[in-house]
Amino acid sequence: MATVDESTWTPDQLCCALQALCLFLAAVLARPQIWWHILQFWVIRLGTVLHLQAHRWRNDELQSVVQERERGSMEELEEAKQQAQTATHAFNAVRQARFDTFMKAFSHISAGIDRIFKVAAGLLASLHQVMLCMAPLYMLVALQI
Numbered sequence: 074m075a076t077v078d079e080s081t082w083t084p085d086q087l088c089c090a091l092q093a094l095c096l097f098l099a100a101v102l103a104r105p106q107i108w109w110h111i112l113q114f115w116v117i118r119l120g121t122v123l124h125l126q127a128h129r130w131r132n133d134e135l136q137s138v139v140q141e142r143e144r145g146s147m148e149e150l151e152e153a154k155q156q157a158q159t160a161t162h163a164f165n166a167v168r169q170a171r172f173d174t175f176m177k178a179f180s181h182i183s184a185g186i187d188r189i190f191k192v193a194a195g196l197l198a199s200l201h202q203v204m205l206c207m208a209p210l211y212m213l214v215a216l217q218i
Contacts, residue, residue: 083126087119 087122091116091119
């Protein structure tokens with residue numbers, strides 16, 4: 074004999090099953106006391122199953138609401154991740170451009186710095202020579218005052 078899972082029955086199916094069972098037992102047994110005990114047993118069982126079924130239906134409704142909210146939250150999360158990734162790429166592009174500009178300027182300066190120092194050193198040496206030559210003139214001018 075195959076077993077049936079009563080927890081998946083609808084309330085109408087359960088009531089019909091209870092009525093059929095009560096009629097069958099009343100007809101076959103024809104004993105009111107036994108029928109009354111069986112009826113009490115099935116009413117209690119029916120109440121328990123209906124109680125559990127109501128909770129199961131409510132749980133299914135809540136799960137669908139939670140899944141819908143979770144789906145919306147996941148969409149918002151993916152959108153936020155995409156915005157963060159776009160901002161990160163833009164920041165890295167600006168940082169790379171600044172680095173490239175700095176390196177270009179550094180290369181330009183380092184390529185010409187030897188020549189600049191040699192010219193500056195030559196100018197300083199020339200200026201020093203001129204000052205040495207003019208030192209006696211400054212002394213004569215200072216003494217005449």
